[in-house]
Structure formats: C-alpha cells, structure tokens
Amino acid sequence: MWRWLLAAVLAAAPMIASAQLTQAKTMIVKADEDRTARFLPVHVGGKVRKEDLGYSYQWPGVYFETRFKGVSISMSFEDGANNFNVIIDGKPVMILRKPGATTINVNIHAGGPHTIRLEKRSETQYATGRFYGFRGVAASPEPNRARQIEFIGDSLTVGYGNTSAFTQCTPDEIFETTDAQEGFGPLTAKHFNADYQINAFSGLGMVRNYDGREHAKYRLPMLYPRALFDDPTPAVQPDWHPQIIVIRIGDNDFSTPVRVDESWGTAEAMAADYQKTYAAFIRNVRAANPTAQILMLYPADDSDYAVNTQKVFEALKASGMARLDSMSLPPMAETGCDGHPNIHDDAKDADALISYFDAHPDDWQGK
Amino acid sequence: MWRWLLAAVLAAAPMIASAQLTQAKTMIVKADEDRTARFLPVHVGGKVRKEDLGYSYQWPGVYFETRFKGVSISMSFEDGANNFNVIIDGKPVMILRKPGATTINVNIHAGGPHTIRLEKRSETQYATGRFYGFRGVAASPEPNRARQIEFIGDSLTVGYGNTSAFTQCTPDEIFETTDAQEGFGPLTAKHFNADYQINAFSGLGMVRNYDGREHAKYRLPMLYPRALFDDPTPAVQPDWHPQIIVIRIGDNDFSTPVRVDESWGTAEAMAADYQKTYAAFIRNVRAANPTAQILMLYPADDSDYAVNTQKVFEALKASGMARLDSMSLPPMAETGCDGHPNIHDDAKDADALISYFDAHPDDWQGK
Numbered sequence: 001m002w003r004w005l006l007a008a009v010l011a012a013a014p015m016i017a018s019a020q021l022t023q024a025k026t027m028i029v030k031a032d033e034d035r036t037a038r039f040l041p042v043h044v045g046g047k048v049r050k051e052d053l054g055y056s057y058q059w060p061g062v063y064f065e066t067r068f069k070g071v072s073i074s075m076s077f078e079d080g081a082n083n084f085n086v087i088i089d090g091k092p093v094m095i096l097r098k099p100g101a102t103t104i105n106v107n108i109h110a111g112g113p114h115t116i117r118l119e120k121r122s123e124t125q126y127a128t129g130r131f132y133g134f135r136g137v138a139a140s141p142e143p144n145r146a147r148q149i150e151f152i153g154d155s156l157t158v159g160y161g162n163t164s165a166f167t168q169c170t171p172d173e174i175f176e177t178t179d180a181q182e183g184f185g186p187l188t189a190k191h192f193n194a195d196y197q198i199n200a201f202s203g204l205g206m207v208r209n210y211d212g213r214e215h216a217k218y219r220l221p222m223l224y225p226r227a228l229f230d231d232p233t234p235a236v237q238p239d240w241h242p243q244i245i246v247i248r249i250g251d252n253d254f255s256t257p258v259r260v261d262e263s264w265g266t267a268e269a270m271a272a273d274y275q276k277t278y279a280a281f282i283r284n285v286r287a288a289n290p291t292a293q294i295l296m297l298y299p300a301d302d303s304d305y306a307v308n309t310q311k312v313f314e315a316l317k318a319s320g321m322a323r324l325d326s327m328s329l330p331p332m333a334e335t336g337c338d339g340h341p342n343i344h345d346d347a348k349d350a351d352a353l354i355s356y357f358d359a360h361p362d363d364w365q366g367k
Numbered sequence: 368m369w370r371w372l373l374a375a376v377l378a379a380a381p382m383i384a385s386a387q388l389t390q391a392k393t394m395i396v397k398a399d400e401d402r403t404a405r406f407l408p409v410h411v412g413g414k415v416r417k418e419d420l421g422y423s424y425q426w427p428g429v430y431f432e433t434r435f436k437g438v439s440i441s442m443s444f445e446d447g448a449n450n451f452n453v454i455i456d457g458k459p460v461m462i463l464r465k466p467g468a469t470t471i472n473v474n475i476h477a478g479g480p481h482t483i484r485l486e487k488r489s490e491t492q493y494a495t496g497r498f499y500g501f502r503g504v505a506a507s508p509e510p511n512r513a514r515q516i517e518f519i520g521d522s523l524t525v526g527y528g529n530t531s532a533f534t535q536c537t538p539d540e541i542f543e544t545t546d547a548q549e550g551f552g553p554l555t556a557k558h559f560n561a562d563y564q565i566n567a568f569s570g571l572g573m574v575r576n577y578d579g580r581e582h583a584k585y586r587l588p589m590l591y592p593r594a595l596f597d598d599p600t601p602a603v604q605p606d607w608h609p610q611i612i613v614i615r616i617g618d619n620d621f622s623t624p625v626r627v628d629e630s631w632g633t634a635e636a637m638a639a640d641y642q643k644t645y646a647a648f649i650r651n652v653r654a655a656n657p658t659a660q661i662l663m664l665y666p667a668d669d670s671d672y673a674v675n676t677q678k679v680f681e682a683l684k685a686s687g688m689a690r691l692d693s694m695s696l697p698p699m700a701e702t703g704c705d706g707h708p709n710i711h712d713d714a715k716d717a718d719a720l721i722s723y724f725d726a727h728p729d730d731w732q733g734k
Binding site: 092162336 | 417441458459460461462463464465466467469470471472473474475523529530531532533544702703709710711713
C-alpha cells in the first residue's frame with residue numbers, strides 16, 4: 001500500500017529532483033497512510049438524535065468531538081443546510097459551508113494524538129443535518145468534562161447574525177453571519193471548560209413569537225424537550241445533568257405591540273400569560289433538574305420584557321423555589337443583523353456571566 | 368482496493384443492517400476510490416512565484432483553479448499564514464484557516480467533471496505561503512478567460528477588515544475579517560468573468576506610507592513588479608496582458624499630516640513628490656502595457672488625496688497619454704476594521720466600476 005502510494009506520488013510529480021521537495025513528498029505520502037481508519041467514538045454536545053449511523057440535529061451550538069492518532073482524520077456528512085467550525089488541537093482550521101453529501105479528510109504532520117471538534121455554527125430552523133462521524137485511528141478519549149451548563153433562549157442566545165459587518169441583512173446573510181459558537185453561551189461554557197447545550201430558536205417567545213406571527217407552529221416550551229423540532233419524541237440524553245441552566249426569553253413576546261386580532265387581545269393579557277407560562281416552564285425545568293442552579297436573564301432597562309421577567313422571578317422566589325437567581329445584562333451595540341448583538345456584545349454578556357459564576361462558585365456543585 | 372475499503376467500512380460500522388444506510392456506505396466507499404489521482408494542471412490568478420512543486424505567494428486575491436473528474440479532490444499546503452475560500456462548482460464549500468503543512472481532501476457525490484477554485488482570502492505582508500497543488504483525476508480544463516483586469520492599490524483595494532462586525536480590531540481580528548475576494552476588484556472582475564490581479568498592500572502610499580512610518584522598507588512602486596515582496600526578481604507572467612488596469616493609491620500619503628522630521632519637511636513638498644512619482648509610475652505601467660486602459664480612482668471629495676490625484680491625471684492627459692481615464696467614488700459607511708470599507712461598501716464601489724465599464728465596453732478591447 002505504502003509503496004504503491006509512493007509510486008503514485010513520484011509519477012504525479014516527475015520533476016522531483018531536489019532535496020527541497022522531500023518534505024512535500026513525505027507529507028503527501030503520509031496523507032494516505034492511515035488505512036486502518038474506523039468510525040471513532042464521538043462525544044456529543046447539545047440535543048441531537050442518534051441514528052443508526054451518526055446523528056441528526058437542528059438546535060444551534062451542537063458539537064462533536066473525538067481524539068485520534070496518526071496524521072489523518074475524516075468527517076462524513078449528509079448536510080446541505082449547516083455551516084461548521086472545525087477545530088483541531090484547539091486551533092480553528094476551517095469553516096465548512098453546507099457540506100452536503102461529502103467526506104472531508106484532513107491530513108496533518110504532527111503525530112498526535114490529536115483532538116478534533118466539529119461545531120455547528122449556523123441556525124437551521126426548518127432543516128435537519130446529519131453527521132455520520134469521524135473516521136481515523138482511535139486514541140484514548142479525553143475524560144468527560146465534569147461541568148455542564150445549559151442555555152435556553154431566542155436569537156440573543158443563538159448568536160443571530162452576530163458576525164455581520166452591517167445591520168441590514170438578507171436571509172442568506174443572516175445565515176452566513178450567524179456563529180452560535182461565538183454566542184455568550186458557548187463563550188461562557190468554554191471559559192469554565194463545561195459541556196453546553198444551546199436550546200434556543202430565533203424569533204420564539206415564551207407565549208408570543210416575534211410580531212405575534214413568526215414560526216406559527218412552534219412555541220419554545222413545545223420545542224424545548226425535543227431533539228428535532230418536528231419529532232415530538234423527547235431527546236434521549238441520559239448523560240445530561242447540567243449544574244447550571246441559564247434562561248433568556250421574552251424579548252420577542254414584548255418587542256412589538258400586541259394587536260387586537262391576537263388571541264390575548266391586550267398587552268396586559270399577554271403579559272399575564274407570559275408570567276404564568278414562564279413560571280410553569282421554570283417549574284418543569286426544575287422538576288427535571290432538581291439540583292440545578294437556574295439563572296434568569298433580562299435587560300437592564302425598564303422594558304416590559306424586563307419588568308415582566310422580574311415579576312416571574314419574584315413570584316417563583318416568593319413560592320419558595322430554591323437555587324433560582326436573576327441577573328440583568330447591560331445595553332449592547334447591536335450592530336449585528338437586524339440590530340442584534342455582535343460578537344463583541346456576546347463577549348460582554350459572557351464576561352458578565354463569568355463574573356457572576358466566579359462570585360457564585362457553588363453553582364457548579366463541586367464540579 | 369475497492370473490496371478492501373468496503374470491508375473496512377463494514378467493520379467500522381458493525382451495526383449496518385437497514386437499507387437506509389446504503390447511501391452512507393456508498394458515499395464512504397466512493398470517497399477512497401480515486402487512486403489514480405495526480406497533480407493537476409493549475410490556472411493561477413495573481414502574481415505568484417512558481418516553484419518546482421506548486422506556488423509561493425504573498426499578494427492578496429491570488430487564486431488557483433483546476434477541473435477534475437470523479438468524486439475526490441485534494442489540496443496540499445505548506446502555509447500557516449493564510450486563510451482561503453474553497454469553491455467547488457461555483458459553490459463556496461469551506462474557509463480554510465492557516466492550513467499549515469496539510470492535505471485537505473474533499474469527496475463529493477456527483478460525478479463531475481467539477482471545477483475547484485482556491486482563493487487567498489487574507490493579507491500577508493510579512494509571510495509567504497505555499498500551495499503544492501490539487502490532486503485528482505484530470506478533466507479537460509476550462510477555456511482561459513479572455514478578459515484580464517488588474518487592480519493596484521492599498522488597504523481599500525485589499526479588502527482590509529471588510530467583513531468585521533466592528534471597527535476596533537486587533538491585528539488578529541483584522542487578519543481574520545479580511546476577505547480580499549470580496550473587495551471591489553474581485554467583485555468587478557467576477558462580474559465580467561475576467562481574470563484579475565490584486566496588486567495591493569495595506570498601509571502603502573505612492574511616496575509616503577501610512578503616518579509616514581509604516582512598512583518602512585517597502586514602497587508600492589518597489590513591490591509592484593515582484594512576485595514576492597522580499598525577492599527583487601520581477602514576477603514571471605507571460606500570459607498576463609490586462610485590457611484594464613485600475614489604480615487607487617494615495618489615501619495613505621495624505622491621511623495624516625506630514626511631520627517636520629519626514630524627508631519632505633512640508634505637506635507641499637510631499638504632494639509635489641506624490642504627483643511626480645505617481646505620474647512616473649503610470650508611465651511605467653503604460654510602457655509595460657501599451658494598449659491597456661488605465662483608470663485612476665479617487666474619492667468624491669475635496670481631500671488632498673482627491674485634489675492631488677486629479678492633478679496627476681490632468682498632467683498625464685495634457686502630456687497626451689491616451690487610454691487613461693479617472694473616476695471618483697462616493698463616500699462609504701466605513702464600518703470595517705479601523706474605519707475601512709465593509710463588504711457593502713466594496714459592493715457599491717464594484718457597482719460603480721461595473722456601470723463605468725458597461726458604459727465603456729471598448730475598454731475590454733474586443734474581449
């Protein structure tokens with residue numbers, strides 16, 4: 001095998017004569033050497049659906065990791081809908097754009113073992129992607145991360161258009177400039193070396209989606225338990241026991257006036273429904289995560305969103321719910337698509353959360 | 368070979384039982400099928416230095432293209448300094464970040480023939496990269512593009528920080544957010560299906576670099592003939608005969624006040640040197656490109672940059688130089704790094720140039 005490949009390389013580059021080409025030859029031959037490649041064990045972050053081969057996914061911020069020996073690793077997809085960051089040994093090496101039915105193979109010089117991490121960068125509200133897996137030569141996996149943190153929210157948690165150079169974006173520009181991995185959630189989680197889930201969907205509110213009309217068939221409490229948005233089966237995730245759950249929802253409920261033709265009829269009725277539904281949602285989250293610290297976020301202003309979210313928090317505290325806190329976030333530059341936070345805003349929000357958890361180390365429950 | 372790979376795939380996925388996996392198996396086996404891969408003929412855009420194997424390059428906007436059959440193509444690098452766009456069959460499929468000593472192999476389903484295009488996205492003023500080439504199964508190449516257009520300039524032509532979400536950038540952020548391929552030059556060239564060169568270097572002026580201090584060892588007229596900035600050998604480019612040459616230089620000469628400790632002593636002396644040197648530079652460009660249309664760009668304002676550039680143009684016209692025109696460009700949003708144009712500004716400048724050439728079709732000299 002090895003000899004055959006060397007012959008092929010020599011045939012391909014008949015001009016090879018000088019010593020300076022030795023390195024290039026070595027590289028190219030090595031590129032094909034690992035023919036013992038197998039599908040490797042994968043560590044998965046985020047809510048996905050396990051398939052017979054690989055994983056299907058829709059939620060933002062999903063990631064896949066493995067560890068391998070040698071100089072070659074491949075990734076196989078059936079995903080024409082997503083963009084991904086590919087990170088090898090901690091270094092971002094490529095952004096994959098809608099790979100489709102593709103295998104990408106990366107050959108590197110150093111002998112390893114290496115880590116590879118595939119991060120879903122994009123938001124796909126109405127499309128499902130499939131990652132078949134990594135192929136390579138297995139190395140002993142990294143120990144699991146002890147810390148787990150979950151984020152629940154809307155576009156502010158997705159990282160919607162956060163890398164855009166302008167605010168007026170086409171749908172395609174929103175797609176291309178969204179990097180969920182630079183949202184405040186992943187930034188916070190990575191700081192604490194925690195696994196994370198980004199259970200967020202742009203445009204959704206707690207009871208009322210953006211403008212009272214967007215994504216009519218979906219509600220956040222409906223989607224939250226699911227691995228895939230149109231599959232009502234709850235996600236199977238026996239290893240997911242987050243110490244911390246951060247919730248940032250309500251911007252869409254309150255960002256446009258309630259119209260008379262909406263079911264609530266008045267802003268007051270909608271706000272009452274928001275408070276009731278949000279409180280019930282948190283009680284469900286608490287029931288599923290009895291020991292988790294829950295942190296509710298809201299903006300540091302006097303908006304209806306902020307005021308009503310504080311009321312939800314106060315009512316839950318008054319009812320005796322423990323391990324529940326709230327925190328306000330300062331105003332942002334909002335130069336991303338449609339006036340969304342840009343990645344500097346995301347970093348500021350992450351800094352605020354990092355400071356908060358630094359001041360509350362017990363929230364990690366000894367992890 | 369084929370049978371061996373199938374066995375490896377089956378061994379790697381012992382759970383394979385259902386019909387739904389057929390497509391995945393087929394894909395993965397096909398991924399390794401093209402073992403007749405050779406280095407393919409490459410079409411090169413931009414000033415590069417041909418090496419025994421592959422190409423070295425520094426100028427922005429460089430690109431490499433080939434055409435291949437089958438389902439597999441690989442790219443081999445020795446380049447830890449650049450980011451690249453990879454475009455297959457016209458579709459951007461990945462952004463490669465500082466690949467280093469790496470081979471990247473992409474396997475695709477459809478049988479082809481396919482085109483692949485590797486575009487240097489980043490600016491590397493003090494680093495050289497090497498692309499060894501594409502390996503795959505050769506297909507008959509595309510016919511050469513009849514049109515050729517050349518751009519000469521500074522950061523405004525580089526696309527410096529043009530995809531940034533903010534104006535205050537670190538050097539690393541400038542690097543990562545620069546996409547020379549979204550500069551006004553490549554956008555204009557692509558519109559006309561023209562090959563292009565981006566002979567531009569951020570911070571350089573015609574006689575005075577930014578702030579009178581940046582890149583002290585370089586001047587644009589010195590670098591212009593070279594393939595690599597520190598190699599005085601003129602670029603070898605027998606096939607480069609641009610019909611159009613667009614020049615946009617002078618912003619750095621005039622953007623900061625001349626200090627008394629600079630060699631000119633006064634702004635007036637520097638402006639006189641600018642006019643003289645710029646005129647001589649254009650005469651040299653004309654001598655090397657006797658029939659090319661030369662178009663000088665300047666901002667639509669009354670800045671010293673605009674005023675002095677118009678004087679250069681008027682003097683050359685008065686001296687009888689033919690096939691020379693000038694054009695002013697409107698103000699920009701300048702939300703890229705350090706107040707540079709963003710990609711919307713680049714697109715507007717490209718639109719202005721496209722309108723200009725639509726109104727001057729003879730500039731393409733029948734091509």
